[in-house]
Amino acid sequence: MSYPPDSGNVRSQALPVAHFVLIAAVACVIYAGTFQAPFVFDDRTSIVENGVVHSLDGFLHEGAGYRNHPRRVLGYLTFALNYQVGGLHPVGYHAVNLLIHIIAAILVYTLCRIIFREPSMRESRLGGHAPLIALSASLLFVAHPVQTEAVAYITQRLTSMATMLYLLSLVLWAKWGLLQDAARQTAVPRWVYAAVSFSVASAAMLTKEISVTLPLAGLLYSALFLSVPWRVRLLRLLPLLLGVLIPVVGWHLSGPSADSVEEMLDQARGGTAVSRWEYLVTQPRVLVTYLRLLVFPVAQNLDYDYPLYHSPLALPVFCSLVFLLSLVFLALWLVRRAKAGRIDSAFLFIPFGIGWFFLTLLVESTVIPLDDVIAEHRLYLPSAGAAMAVAVSAGLLVARVGAKVVVAGSIAAVLLLGTATWRRNEVWQSPLALWSDAAAKSPAKARPRYNLGTVLTGLGRYDEAIGEFREALKRKPEYPEAWHNLGTAFAAKGETDEAIASYRQALRLAPDLPQAHNSLGTALMQKGETEEAGGHFIQAVRSAPMYPDARNNLGAFYGMEGKTDAAIAELEEAVRLQPDNPRFRFNLSEAYEQKGWGARAAEERQKGERLRNGS
Template sequence: MRRVGVAGASEDPRGSGRGALALLGVALLGAAAYANTFQVPFVADDLSSIVDNGLVRDLASYLPGGGGYAAARHRYVTYLTFALNYRLGGLEVAGYHLVNLLVHLANAALLFALVRGLFLAPRLARSALAPRRDAVALLAAALFVAHPLQTGAVTYVVQRLASLATLFYLLAAALYLSWRLRREAGLAAPGRYLGALLATLVAMKTKEIAFTLPLALLLLEASFFGRPGRRAWLGLAPFLLTLAVIPLTLLAPAGGAGLAGAEAAVRAGAWSRHDYLVTQVAVVGTYLRLLVLPVGQNLDHDYPLQTTLFAPALAGPVAAIAGLLGLAAALYRRTGPRAARGLDPAWRLVGFGILWFFLALAVESSVVPIDDLIFEHRVYLPSAGLLAGAAAAAVLGVSRLRPAWRRAGAAALVAVVLALATATFLRNRTWSSAVSLWTDAAAKSPAKARARLNLGKALVEAGRPGDALPEYAAALRLDPGSPDLRNDLGVALLQLGRYDEAIAQLRLAVQLAPDYADAHTNLGMAYARKGLLREATEEMRRGMQLQPGAAPAAP
């Protein structure tokens, strides 16, 4: 038995059961793709943000007024979850990965619900795909959960910042859509409206990428319900007011101890706004290429700064971006109510996905310089829209095939999803140890000092200080003025028993950075090994003054 849905689309009472089974399949696919990640160690910013962050070890500090609450106020929700992880399992990494995977699977489920619900909105309800909305939603969720580019936000523990913000972003959009559909049918749903508003506020306290969420809701309203009227603007107004939350939070005086690494608000880069924006044109081109062909993934891309939009390297990215935006505009025109020869309304979902992609990227790929020009985890939220649009386009394409070819087309889509899941599993192998991860990064970014430095550190921590020396030497050729490099090379030499060379490097480290606590402490250890007890005591005392409780690196 069938009944008429909210906006005229047919609803099947059995649909919820089929949807649940479909989501179970997506969850199993995601679990299989990430089955080899539970022992992936903490790396990179995980160390400063979780392992060495004393505030995370004190759950009470995240109560209002506590040090954790004050220091991570702009990303409070994510750091609270790290503190909960620590309370439940200490630094046992499997628990952190389990939470990240569950967040990823929840995001796939929310994307499924969002895409499915959009086919009940007025602009899509008459699409030929409306009866197949479960297929479109399932493909969108499967592409999202299986794509290897998502490993940057799922396998990399600290980038729960991106995946958790995406969860609340999608939850707000799904609840807003559900409320809007019920209102379209003359029904009240204040709980869904308030839930969407609460999810928006929580997203704003999870990561700054949520700043665009109210604008995404406005885009959703205009795309699938028509130009907003007075009543629609009244409904959107509270969401638009939340645009002030992140700026006000970032401008508020900081309290408590600052956190190193990823929890800094928006760290200004060493480049101008103009150069950063121009470079982001190329970066967005790289993101698009990785979404289409996820080959050459890298934790630490070595990306050249661009200073003019007319650089030859930007020709391809400019063409791709202009082409996508032009396609979105054409699809909106051709699916509008006044289109003379309109396309199937589902093509509007493709245009919406393109606009979602660029809107969601706007915080990190626009005029606000950030320390790093490119990071793969920044595509996590934007990809939700683009992959939903790709799913709609794919199902539209298959539906236009001759009946004899449709099964082959569907099989091809399944093959693509399975290939992506396999690529994700293989990419996660690279994350299996700090040595393998940084070996991969250094091989792909041989001229980047940081990749070489981190490979050297990983080798030292793995008990291979001799193998680390060539990496440090290469890094020093690229960045001879780095106190971190001098300190870490000194630690490696200390472990090898080459005390005079270690002392020379550690002296350089403290000369380059007189307040470098670890370098002073390690220099004290080197002096002690040489029997220079007075010098050792002086350096140890200096290190403890700069950082109480500091311990030397294990020799």
């Protein structure tokens, strides 16, 4: 059965719209409970405490946005736009994340439809069912619980947004190829699709580095679904190739932040102590875990305590390698049979899904050792290909088990996955629930205990927090952030000497840790040791110039020292970095009073009052 070309009638145009509405509705129902979820984990440093995203000036005029986040500047720009609209209210951030997820699912649908329009696929008996297969793929993608980390975790917008742009670039590129092959006039010139695909590929690269594999995705698509000569196929990859290369060249030329590929790799490592060899050897086992999560998504965890392996001959690694190689051989066997016409061409979706899974994990599952050897958000992009492969496989079962069984099974799968996602999202609604869950599932790991202690401190449960920090330090004694937060809990209890001792230990382990310098300065001020306190505030600002709390404290210190002009400069910068903080406004008002600027002082005091009263 061949796939009928679009006729342009009302029914053919209405069908995708109805499907898109269903996709969006399912996503909204599943993720409705996340809208009030607070900032968690890296959200604090990436958004709440990141002065760069508290103003659009750094992105539009000053260039601070690019200097601080050159390889993810577009993602951070969206955080800045969110901040301009709603400040630090999480609901707006979650709404954008959900919108991105819906668009990504619609693009999975669109890519699946485009593949069925390729000349090599038109003889497939599934062609007439392409809309339903595409709908199944997109619903599997949008409802799968493994997506929760990329959607509910605000900072992982970088992953979901890069995936959305990745898919959009590939869809436009594939559409351009179809129009080239058809050689007919279109309402939009054919070259526009190539140009926009190129631009979107560059945008994807400026959102997250996983987009560097986009030309490989185009090559995989070309190898499996195109029938034109290879010279033509390779030339058609130019928009994708140039789209990802131009930002890389820009990073290299932009200055010290990207002087070399080696430096880029070191920055990507995030300071982890895991060697490249250990990371690489562990990844086959990780890839099998990823596949298990796609098929059987249970025991999900924000912070896995995953074992490291040192030899490919270790039994778990060796067995994983055998399994992964069997998938590769299965893919090659299906390609050979489908190309020879022995099986339906729709079987090519299975090697496409397998190849897509491997190539989209190349950046994060090979030789660049990241902080975490495994993370669920890394499955967001790979799951797009997996969803299409599973949906087509279900379609191929129709001839054997009947359409009713397949449809019922597909509906049941989406309902089960959606329910699991709803339940998983309940954990994301509270930092206490999230980190209690992680600590229970990774009892021997220090970081979940550290984060649970941080949450308990924020809830005023200081004794419990101190207990969690001590548990974290038992597991990892050289953990400067845990020492710092232990000091914070002591300070909140009024045990200033214990807090100072903890802060000093944090600085012995990490001499440039800005939070520790800032907190130690605050504690020393309470003890009356102002001179040393001022030195720590200065060091905090030197280590983190965009750290608003440190700017505020340094300004207050200068005010106490009678250095009014210096105080005003620091406090104005603090207000610029975090304009909705009433405490900063009141301190700036006092500095203006010291300067004799009564009108300015009154204006800042009024702004502070309005912020404090929530008006």
